[in-house]
Amino acid sequence: MSLALERLAGELAGAAGAAVELERPSDPKHGDFATNVALRLAPERRRTPRELATELKDAAERIAGVERVEVAGPGFLNLFLEPSWYGEALAEMLVAGRDFGAGSREHPERVQVELVSANPTGPLTVGSGRNAAYGDSLARLLSFAGNEVEREYYVNDCGTQIDLFRASVEARQRGEEPPEGGYLGDYVFEIARDEGDPVRSMIESIGQTLERFRVQIDNWALQSEMEKRLPALLEKLDTYTADGALYIRSTALEDEKDRVLVRSPERGGTPTYEAADLAYLADKLERGFERAIYVLGADHHGVREWFRVAARLLGDEPDKVEVILYQLVHILEGGRTKKMSKRRGDIVLLDELIELIGLDAARWYLVSRGPDQTIELDIELAAEHSQKNPVYYVQYAHARISSILAKAGELEAGADPPSELSEEEKGLLKRLIEFPGLVAEATARRAPQAIPTYAIRLADDFHRFYHHRRVIGSSAQGFRLGLCQATRSTIARCLDLIGVEAPERM
RNA sequence: GCGCCUGUAGCUCAGCGGAAGAGCGGCGGCCUUCUAAGCCGCGGGUCGGGGGUUCGAAUCCCUCCAGGCGCGCCA
Structure with a gap:
């Protein structure tokens, strides 16, 4: 979540006495942001959702930056925010610059992606x-x-x-x-x-x-x-010989079958893939990776469980191993x-x-x-x-903004909002505010496809803004230039995350 | 037979508990103003079928149907 949104959710959580999630309604009539907190809390508080929502409405309306709150439907709280709130949100983006949306971890995980x-x-x-x-x-x-x-x-x-x-x-x-x-x-x-x-x-x-x-x-x-590590490794594992082949007793750890590690002499007496898998995983774990991600085609899905069993056979945590199948x-x-x-x-x-x-x-x-x-x-x-690939639609938005900013030259960009925000400005800003949450979710779900989807929406919001609102020479020039800057760096970030160029000109 | 994945607009696909979407295709508008690779509007869907859980299901559970991929001393 962006800082501004996090702060808002935090203050609402204080009022509700429980965690609050804010989401962006698809219909602008449903507010700038909405929460279902009253719906979720109603059963345990033994209240009706609408009663609870009505109570929270008063508290919510006292939060700085909140213009008004409506109780809607079964008990949604729809929040309408003041321009000043949006101004703060934009200011944070401008300070963050290229790092807007970046996560910070006190103890970064050492991850290997194979x-x-x-x-x-x-x-x-x-x-x-x-x-x-x-x-x-x-x-x-x-x-x-x-x-x-x-x-x-x-x-x-x-x-x-x-x-x-x-x-x-x-x-x-x-x-x-x-x-x-x-x-x-x-x-x-x-x-x-x-x-x-x-x-x-x-x-x-x-x-x-x-x-x-x-x-x-x-x-x-x-x-x-x-495979050079195999002789030493095999000695430490629970193996047995059957029909001339060397098996590992992996069924002891709930594997679906015992696996052959070394073929029988008639079949060449050579190590199998599974043997190399074990040696390789041992090597990864020794190198100190806290997480080993395997990206494999669906035709390998049979080995998914095997890799987790392999970690256990080596006396390590199966959760360090993550197999992603496409x-x-x-x-x-x-x-x-x-x-x-x-x-x-x-x-x-x-x-x-x-x-x-x-x-x-x-x-x-x-x-x-x-x-x-x-x-x-x-x-x-x-x-x-x-x-007609959508990538050009997104790149075009980036090029357009670059062109505006080039033309703006030394003109000052800022985050002081005009007294009233247009739908186009608000829509674009709300989209930008979504970005940190979107990135966090895409990462957690291992779902990079969320990035192009978001980038299309962002480009969409920008193109609309561009078409309806003049930047240079307008009364809201500074604010709009700031909006352009934040949009450009966010589009550039999206494209970078999927390995695509962000052109200045097209 | 068993396991994993999928079935959403004409086509290709997002969305995966909170109020049905995009691109392409079709139709009709918009360039003396920061890039028209753009904008605006119209048309288009029993979210595979049926049950269940929930205040609320495209989303979770069960089941059926259809398709893809696996289940070797192959790699």
Whole structure:
């Protein structure tokens, strides 16, 4: 909540003797802000909600900045506020500047966000793009909320698929077809032309794509490194041998099944993914992360419980592990779902999507859907609609404000409100006041998609304000310039949180 | 069979206990004034069906229907 709103809620809470939540009614006739506190308190106070609301109304009307209060409907309190209250709210925003809405934590949490972690057997697909857009935005939110955040990419640089990938590249180098089940994509030819290690160059190329997508990976963790820890780790775990394979007794901690950690000799005697998972998690926890967030596609949902069990197997808290699943991206072609396969090379790449619709539109598009929603991406439709992407609507608002502020030059911006506020000014300010609460909620709910939604509303409120109210040369010039400044930095912040540029000109 | 996710406007989707929304598409208006990538108006919805909890349910619970994804000594 913004400070002004927090103060108002606090004073109301004092009057009510209970916590008060203020929300912005969608209909302006229902006040500038409203609370349901009387509705919630009525049962325990053994009063009717309207009685209680009527009592609170008198107390509320004595609060500074409150113009009048109405009791409405079943017992809502609708508050109408004075311009001076809005002036204070704006003043706080101007003082906060770029940090408006930032969280502060006395003890910041050390959080690791593990994201993408796609096998380095091919370039990143749009599915990985969704992971990157989501994971990176979540990391930005967590950091803005005042935590210490690190982004990590876990590289599966060994194992069956990697062997197949190398074999495929080598086959191409000899001018042969890849082996049975090998990688058939065109990029294999390109990798085959290089001298160096194909896996290494694939990792580099993935890193370049991510950088282009404005995702900065702080650390790359190698599966091969993690597996070196296994012998020592296995000794400490409760394991047994069956059919020649080494199992961990994870059912003792309510896992759905005991997991194989090392395959039987007939199957190569190699460690499984689960074994590497354990070693990797042990490594994360030793590095002192208080929270390890895994961003995984829904096709991995079977491992969600496993990671929590893994924490317990290592003698640590399962709550330190947080698995976020996002649903898959389906590619539609001619209205039908296309089956993608990285091995067949039958995929839509993140680089291709960026090329097709633009970087900002791609990031916006991929993060604006909630993670629980399957994305049906019609690539032709996306190309057709790319110029109409809402991202440009928001960026346009930012550019417009920049233009006004540039023209205003040295003219003074302030927060002294005019004697009466127009609906457009009030609407815009109320939207800005929502921002800190919105950010806090989006962070807590791990819901970065709330940011683009809010940004559209904010841009909407600004465009309306712009159209109806002249800034430079008006009698409320200083106040309106202040409003412009606060709006611009908030839009810029929103765009930054989802990795999108905030242009000065368009 | 079991588990997870989804079903909201013609299309793509937000909203996830407090008074139904956006973008795109359709129709009609608005540029001698700080960017028309904009603004204003119109049309458009049994929030998958049915029960329940609640003063109040798109939102929580149960159930049914439809779709997606999983359930390997695969990765």
